[in-house]
Amino acid sequence: MSNEPNHVVVIGGGVIGAYTAYYLARQGRRVTLIDKGAFGHGCSHGNCGLICPSHVLPLSQPGAVSKALKAMLGRNTPFKIKPRFDPELWGWLWRFMRACKKPAMLASGRARAALLNSSMELYLKLLDEEGLDCEWEHRGVLFVYMTESGMEHYGQTDALVRKHFGIGATRYDGDALIELEPALRPGVAGGWHYECDAHVRPDRLMAEMKRVLNKHHVTIYEHTPVNHFIRDSATGKARAVFVGGPETTGHDITADAFVLATGALAPKFQEALGVRLRIQPGKGYSITMPRPERCPAIPMIFQEHKVAVTPMRTGYRLGSLMEFNGYDDSIEKHRVKLLEIGARPYLYEPTAEPIEETWTGWRPMTPDGVPLIGPSRTFSNVVVAAGHSMVGMSMGPASGRLAAELVTGQRPHVEPRHYDPRLRG
Numbered sequence: 001m002s003n004e005p006n007h008v009v010v011i012g013g014g015v016i017g018a019y020t021a022y023y024l025a026r027q028g029r030r031v032t033l034i035d036k037g038a039f040g041h042g043c044s045h046g047n048c049g050l051i052c053p054s055h056v057l058p059l060s061q062p063g064a065v066s067k068a069l070k071a072m073l074g075r076n077t078p079f080k081i082k083p084r085f086d087p088e089l090w091g092w093l094w095r096f097m098r099a100c101k102k103p104a105m106l107a108s109g110r111a112r113a114a115l116l117n118s119s120m121e122l123y124l125k126l127l128d129e130e131g132l133d134c135e136w137e138h139r140g141v142l143f144v145y146m147t148e149s150g151m152e153h154y155g156q157t158d159a160l161v162r163k164h165f166g167i168g169a170t171r172y173d174g175d176a177l178i179e180l181e182p183a184l185r186p187g188v189a190g191g192w193h194y195e196c197d198a199h200v201r202p203d204r205l206m207a208e209m210k211r212v213l214n215k216h217h218v219t220i221y222e223h224t225p226v227n228h229f230i231r232d233s234a235t236g237k238a239r240a241v242f243v244g245g246p247e248t249t250g251h252d253i254t255a256d257a258f259v260l261a262t263g264a265l266a267p268k269f270q271e272a273l274g275v276r277l278r279i280q281p282g283k284g285y286s287i288t289m290p291r292p293e294r295c296p297a298i299p300m301i302f303q304e305h306k307v308a309v310t311p312m313r314t315g316y317r318l319g320s321l322m323e324f325n326g327y328d329d330s331i332e333k334h335r336v337k338l339l340e341i342g343a344r345p346y347l348y349e350p351t352a353e354p355i356e357e358t359w360t361g362w363r364p365m366t367p368d369g370v371p372l373i374g375p376s377r378t379f380s381n382v383v384v385a386a387g388h389s390m391v392g393m394s395m396g397p398a399s400g401r402l403a404a405e406l407v408t409g410q411r412p413h414v415e416p417r418h419y420d421p422r423l424r425g
Contacts, residue, residue: 004408005407008031008255009032010033011259011261012262013037013042013222014035014040015396016392017385018209018210018396020400020404022209023401025216030217034241035222036265038222040206044206046286046317047319047392048286049199049317050197050308050310050393053116053394054194056109056116056167057112057369058369061100065097065100076338078307078342081324082328089326092280096367104368108369111418112391115402118397119397120198122397123397132212134205135314136200139199140198141194141300142177142191142299142300142301144184144190145189145304146345146346150304155171158192170193170195171190171192171193172192182294183295184346199299201312201314227243228242228272229269240252257383259407260382264280264327275384277372278424279365280324281364282323283329283362284322284323285319285320286339286357286358287336288317289315290353292349292351295311295316296347299311300346306342307342309347319339363389363390364386365389370418370419372385372386372420374419385400
């Protein structure tokens with residue numbers, strides 16, 4: 001976009017919208033951020049807070065389909081699809097299967113790596129320049145395995161990631177892993193430590209980003225749903241969004257350009273924008289509690305049980321699971337219990353009392369794990385920034401910067417064509 005917009009409206013107050021607003025404001029634009037709920041809630045609130053350059057590979061890997069089908073046969077499995085008539089879901093699953101081939105996986109990995117690596121650099125700069133008090137810790141992430149076969153199988157993945165992306169983990173077997181992380185029980189086979197990774201407390205990060213946006217004079221409207229775009233008949237561009245809900249009087253908010261950063265809800269606008277936004281809500285859960293007495297120092301992922309563990313300075317969180325249940329935000333207690341059950345074989349103290357928050361959120365899942373960032377077809381002044389799957393926190397700064405660059409006509413700091421929604425239908 002070459003028309004240097006002065007006023008930009010960012011729709012969505014999650015991590016992607018927050019960083020988009022930040023980089024627009026740093027460019028000297030007047031920015032209005034609108035969210036249908038409270039700023040920083042939704043999927044940006046209760047995730048596990050991992051900042052992971054190591055997570056270059058998408059879920060769409062060779063063998064992923066057969067593993068998912070086997071998992072679905074169990075009664076209490078981490079992965080679940082609710083049977084229903086949903087052509088959008090079926091189309092998504094078909095594209096996911098097509099992406100589960102090595103060349104497609106590596107192509108997705110290269111696109112993901114560009115945003116992940118850039119985001120880590122930008123996070124370090126943000127921490128320094130804005131003084132973010134978000135419980136940032138750079139201790140890496142451990143992939144822990146209960147079985148020798150799991151350890152050896154992941155060794156092949158680590159070798160592939162090392163070869164193609166230059167990211168490698170340190171291997172720890174048995175007692176060596178216990179020495180590194182004494183919170184683990186004896187009997188685990190070992191683990192792989194990606195020292196390049198970091199973690200934050202997500203709700204603290206979002207609170208800090210709200211502070212920073214206020215400092216940079218970003219106007220924030222909360223509990224303000226956006227209903228639709230309004231076209232300028234003379235230019236064909238979007239001139240405003242119509243906001244308001246059943247309990248409020250609707251009105252227009254005009255701007256020169258717009259960024260849609262509504263995560264899993266972005267497909268609501270796909271017809272109006274003229275692009276297919278193939279995003280499915282992948283429901284995840286977490287429970288937050290005080291730090292147990294024997295608390296891990298390093299965040300961990302128990303791959304064989306699909307549970308993530310995040311020790312934070314002021315708390316402790318277990319999270320994971322994946323459900324394709326549509327836009328269902330109910331919390332099923334027996335599903336939440338799977339988090340504790342999955343962590344129990346690994347940790348002396350998998351949980352602590354009291355449970356401070358039980359949370360669920362919709363991860364914006366794309367079939368190939370690559371986000372959608374780029375202009376719409378209908379309106380040249382509307383940019384989409386959504387579909388970050390399970391790594392929105394990790395990709396946030398680079399994605400927000402890229403969206404800001406695209407909407408203002410600046411030179412993109414990463415190659416944008418990988419993410420262009422017009423090329424991804």
